[in-house]
Amino acid sequence: MTTSNGSILVCRRVDFSVQAPGGHLDILNDISLDLNKGETLAIVGASGSGKTTLLGLLAGLEQPTAGEVWLAGENMKTLDENARARLRRRNVGFVFQSFHLLPSLTAVENVMLALEIAGLDRVRERALEALEQVGLSHRLDHYPRQMSGGEQQRVAIARAFSSDPVILFADEPTGNLDRQTGQAIADLLFGINRDRGTALVLVTHDLQLAGRCGRIEEIEDGRLVRSTTPDPGNRLQLIEGGQRQ
């Protein structure tokens, strides 16, 4: 699919429901969307609207109960959990609200672990380059507990793009950070998207952050209810404003 129309992520009529004591509980309903290489997409919605579940399905962390998700040309319906994990290794990067670094590893080791899982060579050099890009060359051998929230998130971003994925999923990446640090982290994410052509899927409450994406999908009660394209001028202004920070 990527070859035919350039889509890196395709989601077709996806439903997701769970078995609850009172019967089926529908969490996502009839979701369809596409994302091309280098595109940026924000998924916004209220708490409990299903946006995090959608992110999990798009990244292959879970299987939909109906419909299909194609990631990097692979239909994930045909893949078991291990095969989906292998698909993520090379194609997907993650940034989380709570950073999720391994506390017993230093900054550089956290990045190296992701590269090793991806089976790449020259892991140390690549990890050093990535940390340099996020401005953390001076914090290489520090443990997460010795770093601020913003620094930890920068390590997480370095970990996410160091293996050069085609798509980066970010779940409330600025949710645990103050406004200024959050802005800097957002700049980093959009900078990677711009410089490396990595597609970016953002789940956020922050409409200003969402406004920097090429497209915003709004989710309500498990359905995509509105798709908007922010004014490119505004986007550019936001990006440049961010860069000036």
Next chain:
Amino acid sequence: MNAFSLSARLLLRQGRSGALLILASGLIVATAALVAVGSFTDRVGRALERQAGEALAADLVIAGGERIPAAFFDHAESLGLATAEVISVSTALFVGEDSQLVDVKAVSKSYPLRGQLRLADEAAAEDSARSHGPERGSAWMDPRAQRALDAEVGDRAELGVLELPLTAILTYEPDRAGGGFGFAPRLMIHLDDLLASELLGPGSRARYRLLLAGEERALASFRQWFADQRLDGQRLITVGDAEDQTGLALTQARRFLGIAALTSVILAAVAILLSALRFANAQRDLVALLKTFGAGAGRIMTALSLLLFYLVGLSILIGGVLGWVAQGLIGQILAEGPETALPAARAWPVLSSGLFTLLLAAAFALPPLLSLRRVPTMRILNRSLDTRPGLAGALWLIPVIGALTIPVVQLGDTRLAVIVLGGSAALAGCLALAGWLAMLGTGALARRARASWRFGLAGLQRRRAGGIVQVTALGLGLMALLLLVIVRAELLEQWRGSLPADTPDHFIINIQPDQVESARSALLEQGADNLQLRPMATINLAAVNEQPPPDHRMAGQVNVSWIDHLPPANEIVAGSFFRSDARGETSLAQMWADNLGVQLGDELTFESGAQRFSARVTSIREVDWNSFNVNFFILLTPEAADFLPHQFIASFYLPDPKAADLRAVSRSLPNLSIIDVGAIIERVGEIIDQVSRAAQVVFAFTLLAGLVVLLAALESTRDERRHESALIRTLGADNAMVRRGLLIEYGVMAMIAALLATLASALTGWLLAAELFGFAYRPSPMLFVLGFSAAAVLVVGSGWIGNRSVLATPPVRILRTGN
């Protein structure tokens, strides 16, 4: 909802949670170890009580190295006392093709004066009481003799020149020291048969006893009379003395088991504390919620205490059953089968162990639960407002101290307990230190590792404190078992192997001077090798440099020999050995000289009967006592043969014991006592084996407690592991990679525990060998193979059980956890 229904609901809902299961396991292991040892101790205690008052088979005994004169019997009878005579002698007994060193006890018709004998018609048959000893012309053997000689009732036994039919199996005799745990097997015959057997020649080393029973006043009167009439070498034995003797062996076995139980209890306490902390931590949200809904702190605390109480009740039940089975096993192993069985187990020790488990729970599980009282209601709104979980104040030290003190008191020897506890603490400290260093090593390794290795070793680093506790607990349990199972057997085997091939394995005592040549030729004819025949006399040390000798157990009566050249296995360390024509000189063993403070040039004065003579110390010898040659503390110059009454002692090696017919030697020279050292060593080995097998049962609980600590530590870090596993799966690790990481973490931990346990047991073995036996112990590959494979199976196996939920954690969890 009242506290009862709240606690019942909590138990039902949380019953399957890992923390509660492990808390229960800790309580079960502690109960089982205590019940096993407590019940066994109780049975032994009752066996001793049963014997109380019968331990002499009389009220008073006169013992001596020579036959008790008839005047003693006459006087006792004139006072209205009942009398009996017992003569014991160690000698070889032949049945069919088999021979065995036995302790022959010959008794007069009135024996026993107190208590009863018990006899069975055949092995394993029901026994019945008998109030007097065997008739003339018949012999009774104990079950051990029956097994050693492979004999049956009806077989004929050869004893000196006598041939007697074995007519019954003797299952109980009241005055047998140590009950069924004595040294040599027993044969009981009539006194007249022994007197006719020619076994009681001069110097036969028989033990003679006069048994007395009757009125207290008559006994007191006899004691007074005896004080004046006492002959050399005679002594009075009271019931108290006999009980002390009887209890000694069993008390030591009991202490050994008590120590093993103590280590299990300590490890179980660690497991209980860890799992209670984990359980309490998991309940903080619930407690905050209940408080928000208006439940009072008092009611919540009552409910949690009740929950613990139910759990303890259940654990006592299960642990009680396990301990009951184990104590039966220990009793069987130590009593060598049911025929010398101890009194039946009873419920009291189970109850007292149960009470102790309750105390253990109060000391180690209740404080973490009760600390929940301080959980602030605000936690429900914001977790960061929670107080730090911890143990309640210093008041809780009381049950903790109680829980640790009671087993020490039960051990009955505070000094020993302090030494053992101190020793174990030091050992645990060393293991923990070594564990910490090993962890540091793996940390350095982790920096150079890749993917699964990095993940696995990082996990080990992250949980380093827990890992050290686990490695130490498991290392201790494993080391105890390795010492008992492998090192003990290897030590004995290597010690035997360290002796030269022609090391004497037989001794003959009581050879009279006129029998020396016939004994020599008879022994050579049977193929005796390395034969040494040495004179021996028993004399008293009367003075050192004309001063009374020091008060030391080695002073007084000593065995001496004389020779004109330095004997083998002796080395002069001071002075020079006397020339063959020297007179009035003596050579001393260093150990004896050091103990009595005697030096070169000192003059020693000896007495033998009416003889008194002196000798000057001209050399000091270092003696290799392990050589099994006949050696003496004191060697005199050869002229001593002219004036000292003496006999000869022979030592020799029998290359082919099957082909040799020592019975012929025994038949032609019936007063000779042949001692088969090999058989004695074997019997010592059997006794050690028996006690260690019993201890293994208890140490199995120690290992089990170590495993529970491991599981408790696993359980307390389960959430952390699940989180890490979900994270690396999200990053693209497949199941195999996660499994490999966990396997590496546990495998490395197992290797560290195994390395510590095997090295520590090999080192202990080496120290024992060097200090006690004087040879260099070489641990076999088996020690390492078994140590490493046991650790691998135990750690990786329990890691597997404890981590099933970790492997099953879906990666999407990472999106749903806040931290």
